[in-house]
Amino acid sequence: MNEISATELMKTISSDEEIAIVDIREKGHFGLEHLLHAANIPFSELETGILLQVPRRTTRIVLIDGIDSVAPRAEERLRELGYVTIDRLTGGVDAWREAGGEVFIGEDVTPKAFGEIVEEELHTPALNPQDVEALIGKGEDVVILDGRTWPEHHGVSIPGSISVPNGELLLRLPDLVKDPQTTVVVTCAGRTRSIIGAQTLINAGVENPVYALRGGTQAWRMAGLSLHNGSTNRFAEVTPEGAARAEAFANDLRRKTDIPDIAQADVERVAAEGQRNLYRLDVRTREEFDDGHIAGSVHAPGGQLVQGVIRWCAVRKGLLVLIDSAPFVRAVSAAHWLRQMGYDARVLEGGVAGATAQVVKDDPPPAIPSLASVALVDADRARHLRAGKALTIDVGASMDYRHSHIAGAVWAIRPRLEALRERVQQADSIIVYSAVAARALLFAADLKRLFPDRDVCVLDGGLSAWVAAGGEVETTPHAPPDEACIDYLFWAHDRQKGNDAATLQYFNWEHGLPNQINRDGTSEFRILK
Template identity: 40%
Template sequence: MTIETEFRSRSFEDVRRALLERREIALLDVREEDPHARSHPLFAANLPLSKLELDAPLRLPRRSVPIVVFDDGEGLAVRAARRFVELGYTDVTLLAGGLRGWADAGGELFQDVNSASKAFGELVESERHTPSLEAPQLQELLDSDADVVVLDARRFDEYQTMNIPGSISVPGAELVLRARQLAPNPSTQIVVNCAGRTRSIIGAQSLINAGVPNPIAALRNGTIGWTLAGQTLAHGSTKRFDPVTVDSVRVAAAASARAVADRAEVGRTSRDEARRWAEEAVRTIYRFDVRSPQEYQASHVPGFRSAPGGQLVQETDMFAPVRGARVILADSDGVRANMTASWLAQMNVEVYVVDGLTPADFTEEGAAPVARNAVTPPVADEISPTDLAILLRAPGTVVLDFTASANYVARHIPGAWFALRGQLADALPNLPEAQRYVATCGTSALARFAAPELAELTGKPVQVLTGGTTAWIAAGLPLESGETHLASPRIDRYRRPYEGTDNAHEAMQAYLDWEYGLVAQLARDGTHGFHVI
C-alpha cells in the first residue's frame, strides 16, 4: 500500500482556507522541537512523534478533530498518522508535500517557537505604539533612585534564573490585578520586562488597556537588551507580589478587566454551560484556569487545566494547538480570565470567560486529572532499581534513557545512553553490543511505549525500569551527569537565545532582529486574522 492510498493529503490551499474560515484544524509538526523551530507554518503546533501517546490526549481531546501532519521528508509524518489512527483519531491526513510542499506552494515559513504569539505581540506594538524604555534609560532611573517599579512578567523560575536588579516577579496575567497595589502612587513609573519582547509588550499594554493611571513602559528587548547594553543581571532573586489586601484595588481591577474584555468582544458563559459544551464533543473545547499554579493546586473547578494567563497568551500553540477550537477561561477574581481572554480574542480565538463562579465551585485539589482519552501503555516486563544495579555489574545490559535530553545531561544512571524514541532505528547503530536492554525515563511513562519498539527492532529482551530514573534516585543509587553517551542528537529542545545566562551575543541580536521582522511576515502569510483593539 502506498502512502498516497493509505492516507489522504490536504493541500496548502485547503489548509489555508480552513484557517481563514476559522474551521477546526490541527496542523501538526511531528518532528522534534529543534527542527520545528528552524522552519514551520505560522499555526503549526509541535507534537513530536516521540511523545505522541502522552501528549495527544491532552492537547487533542476530540478524536474527530481534523488533523494534518507533516515533516520535512524524514518519514515521521506517516508513522505519526498511523499512530493517530491506532489511537482512535478519525480524520487524519498528510500535508501535501510536507514542509517543502508548503513552501513551494507559496506558504510563509516562520522560525523559533510560539511564533504566532510572538508575531501577535509585535503587531500590538506596531499598532498601539506601546511605550518602551531602553536598558540604559532604565539603568539611569534605578541608579538615581527614581520612583520606578520594575515588574517581571515571566514565570517565576525564569525570573529566578536572571532578572533586572530590584525587579519583582509578577507573571503576565497577574499584572492588572496587582499593579495598583505595587505602585499605589499614580506618578510611579511602571516598567514591565521579560527576556525578550513579547511578554514585555503584552504586559505593558495590558496595564494601559486596563486604565492603570501610572506611566507605563515595556523594557525594550528585555533581559536580552539589558545584557547587550553591558549591564549586570541579578540571579536567584525571590521578590514576588503580595496578596491583594485592599478591596478597592481588587474591585477597580475587576471592573477595568471586564471593560477590556467587552471591548475585545469576549464571550460569556457559565460553569454548567462550559461543562455541557465539553461533554457534547462536537467541538474541540479547552477549559483553562488562568490563575497561578499555586492557586490551582490549592483548589480549582473540576475539568479545568492549569494554564497561567501570561503563558497561555505566550504559548497558545502549546496549550491549544487546534486552531478554530473554543477556549473557556476561569479564575476566582474576574481579572485574570478577562484580561487573558481579551488577548486571545484579538488573536482570533473563540474565547469565553466563565461568569458567576463562587468559592463553592473550586472543589478539586492537586494536579489536573488524567486526560479523558489517556492512552494505556503496553504491558511491560519490569525490573526494579536494585535488580538493575546488580545486573549492571556484569556486561551485556544496555540502558536506554528516553527522557528529555536536558534531564539526561543533568543526571542519569551511570552508563545509560540517551535516545529519542522517534529516531530509535537511527540510534541503535551507535550503541554497544547488548544481550538485553532496559528502557527508562523520568517515570518510565514514555519508556513503556518505547520498549516494544526497541524489542521489535533488536530482537533482544527488553525490560522497563519500575518507576523510572526517579525511582533509581529515590533508592539512593549512583548517578552521573553530562553528555556521556548520546545515541541520538539533542534536538528534542530548541536552545532559546533568551533563556539561560551563557548565550552568545550574536544569537541574542539575531533573535531580536527576527522578532522585528515578524509584522512583515504576518502580512505575507495572511492567515492570522489578528486584530488589535
Template identity: 35%
Template sequence: MVKSITAHELRRHWVLRKEIVLLDVREEGRYAESHPLFAISVPVSEIESKLPALVPRISAPIVVYDDGENYVARAASRVSKLGYTDVSILEGGLSSYSLVGEVYRDVGVPSKAFGELVESINHTPSLSAREVKNVLDSNDDVVVLDARRFEEFNTMSIPRGRSCPGGELVYRVLEAAPSPETTVIVNCAGRTRSIIGTQSLVNSQIPNKAHALRNGTIGWTLEGLQVDTKKSERAPRPSPEALERARKSAESWAEYVGVPLIDGDQLVTLVSGYEIRTVYLLDVRDPEEYALGHPTGFTNAPGGQLVQATEEWIGVRGAQLILYDTDGVRARMTATWLLQLGWEVYVFHERAAIPQDLAIPRDETKAISQSAESGAITTDELRNLSSVTIVDLARSPTYSKGHLPGALFASGPELARDLRALGGEGPVVLTSPDGDVAAVNLEYARESVTRQVFYLKGGTAAWKEAGHPLETEPRWLSEPIDVYKRPYEGTNNAPKAMQAYLDWEYGLVAQLANDGVSCFHVVRDKRDSPK
C-alpha cells in the same frame, strides 16, 4: 489507508477558523528551524505522552507532517492507535507547504508575531536598557515588574525587579504601585511579554506611566549591564480596594473588546456541544492559588503564559476556550488578548456557580499496547543484568542533569537508527524520566533490533527513589537536537545569538502580513481617558 491533505486545504481551515491540529513530529530543534505558523511540536516518540492533553477530543481533525525524515506514517499510526478518528498526512510535508505559505523560526511564534503587531499598531511605550538604567539610578519611585514565570525571574532579573507574571499585572499593579506618580517598568527576557504586559496596563487605563523594557534582559545584557540572580521578590496580592479598582478596569476593557461572559447554564450549553467542538476549560490564576483549590475539570494555564505560549495547553486551532478566575480581573484580561489572537473565548463570570453535575468534556484515549508486562523490568532486575546497554529517552537537558550510570542519550524519533548503531549483544534497557516514554517506544525498539529490549518500570525516577546514584557525564548516541536552545533564557547566551533573535522578532510583522492566515486583530482603544 491514511488520508492526505494539501497545504491549501490546511490553510483554509485557519482562515475560516475551523478546527484543525497540525503536528510537527520531528525533534523540537528541527521544528524551531522551520515550521508553519500554527504547527505544534509533538515528536513522534512522545505522541502518547503529549497528545491527549493537547487534543482532548478524539474526533478533532489532526494533520501530521515532517520534512522528509519518514516519520509521518509511524506518527499517523500511533495517533490512530490512541483512538483519534480523523488523521491525515500533509501532502509533500514541510517543503511543499513552504511553496504556498510562510515558514517560521523559533517557538511560540504566533504570540511573538502578535506582540510585534500590537506594538506596531498601539505604539506601546518602551524605554531602552540604558534609559531604564538611568531611571533606576535617578528615581526611587519606580516599580520594576518582571512578566515572566517566576522560575525565569529567579534565574536572572534586572535590578529592583519583582516577579509579576503577565496575567497578574493588572490584578497586582495597583498594590505594587499605589501612588499614581510611581513609574512602572515591565520587562521580560526578550520582547513579547514586555509589550503585552505594558499594553495591558495601558489598556486598563491605570494612572501610572508604564513602559516596557525594550528588548528585555537581552537588551539589558547586550548593553553591558549586570543582571541579578536568585531573586525571589514578588508583587503583592491586591488589597480589597486595589482589587475593586482593577476589576472595574478589566471589566471596562473586556466589554470594549467584546469578551463574552457566561454563567452556569451557558457553560453547560457550551460543553454539551463537545462532540462537534473542542472545548478547553482553563483556570488562569497563579499556580499556587490553583493548587489550593480549583473547579473540577479546569486545567491550570496562568494567563500571561497562556497568551505567550498557547500551544503549551491548546493543540486545536479553532477550539473554544473557557477561562476561570475568582477575581474578575485575570480571566477578563487574558481573554482580551486571546480574542485578538483569533480564538473563540468565553469568561466564566466570577460570581456565578459552576454546576455540580457539569459533564467534563474529555474523551478517553487508548493506551498503545505494550509487548505485555514482560517488557518491564524493575530497578533490582536491571542491576542483576549483565552486559546491559541503557538507553535514555529523556529530553537532553533532563538527561544532562542526571541519568543512570552509563546510560546513553538517544533520539526518540531516530531510536531505530541509534539502536542499530550500538555495539554489543547483551540486552538493551530503555528508560525515561518516569518510564512512560520508554514504555510506549518499546514495541518499536523491539522491531528495530534482534537484541532483547526491555524498559525500566518507573524510569529514572524509580531508580533514584530506590537510592541508586545518578551521573551527569554525557554519552551522546544522538546529536541533542531534541530541545531548541532559546537565546533569551538563562545567563550564558552568546551575544550574536541574542542579537539575531531580536532582529528576527522585528521582522515578524512583515512575515505575518505575507502569510495571511493568522486572523489576528489588534483592538485600538478609542475610549475616553478616565477622569
C-alpha cells in the same frame, strides 16, 4: 495513509473548519522551519500531547513530518486513541514553501508576532535599559515588574525587580503600586512579554506612567548593566482593597473588548455535543491549581497562555474556557488578548467556586492503551538488572543527558528507535528512563512492539530516583553530538548566556515577524485601538 496537498491545506486553513495541523517532528527540526499555524507535538510525546491539544477525537488532523518519516507510525498511534480523520501534508514543509506558503523559524511565532504588531499599532511606550538605570540613579519612584515565570525570574533578573507573571499583573498591581505617580516598568527576557504586560495595564486604564523595558534582561546585559541571580522578590497575597481596584481595571477591559462569559451548564452542553474542541484552561497560579481545580481542566497560567497558546490549543477554531477565581481579573486579562489574536476565549461564570463539576487536586493519567503492558521498576530492581546484560536507555532531553545521566546509559529518541536494534537484540533486558515519564513509557511501549521477546521496563522516577538510591552518574558534554540532538533548537540558543550576536539575531527576527505574518495572510488579529 491519506494525503493532502499544500494548496488544499491553504484553502482549509482559511475555512471555518476545526482543523489541527500537527507537526510531529522534534523541536530542533520544527524550530528551523514550520507553518505558522502548526502545533509542534513531537512524536516523542505524541499520545500525551495530542490528548491535551486536540481533545475532540473527530477533529481533522493534518500531520507534518520530515526526514524521519514517522507519520505512518503516528497515524497508527492516533487511531489507537480513537482519532478518525488523519491526513499527511504531501511533501511536508518543502512542498508548502514551493506552493508559495510562508515558512517560519523559532517558537511561539504567532504570539510573538502579535506582540510586535501591538507595539506598532498602539505605540506601546518603552524605555531603554540606560533610561531605567538613570531613573533609578536619580532616586525616582520606579517599580520594575518582571512578567516572566517565577523560575525565569529566580534564575536571572534585573536587580530590584519583582516577579509578577503577565497573567497576574493586573490582579497584583494595586497592592504593589499604590501611588499613581510611580513609574511602572514591565520587563521580560526580550521584547514581547514586556510589550503585552505594559499594554495590558495601559488598556485597563491604569493611571501610572507605564513602560515596557525595551529588550528586557538581554538588552540590560548588553548595556553593560549587572543582572541578579536567585531573586526571591515575588508578589504577595491580594488584599480586599487591591482585589476591588483590580476588578475595576478588569471591568474597563470588558467594556473595551467583547469578552463574554460562559455558564457552567453551557460548557457541559458543548462537551456533550462533541462538535467543538473544548479547552478548559485554569489561568490561576500553580499553587491554586494544585489546591483544587475543576476535573478535566489543565493548568495554563494566563501570561504563558497568551504567550504560547498553541502549546495548549492546537485547534484555532476551538472554544477556550478560561477558569479563574473571583474577581476573575486573570481570566479577563487573558481573554482580552486571546480574542484579539482570533481565539474564541470566554470566562467561566462562577469560576472554580461555582463549579458544577467535581473539584479535584489530582487528575487520573490519560488512558493510552499501549502503555498497559509497560512495567515499572524501582532503582534497586534496575541496579539488579544492570548487573546482567541490561541495556539502559535515556530518552529524556539530549541536553539533560549531556549534563548528567546514569553511568553507561545510551541516549535515544523515539523517531530513531530503530538505530538501537543491534544493541537491543544483544541485551537480555532494557531499562528506559526519562525525567518526563510519558517519554519513557511511550518509548518502552514501542520497544515492546518491535521486540516482544525482550524484557522492557521503565525506571520509576527516572534519574532522580536513581541518584536518590546512590546510583552512579556521568557527564558527557559533547555526547550526543549536535547533529543527533534533533530535540534541541540550536538557533540563537545562547542569546541569554552572553552571546550578543545571538541576541541581536533574535531581536531582528522578532522585528521581522509582522512582515512575515502579513505575507502569510492567514492570521486573524484584531488589535483594539
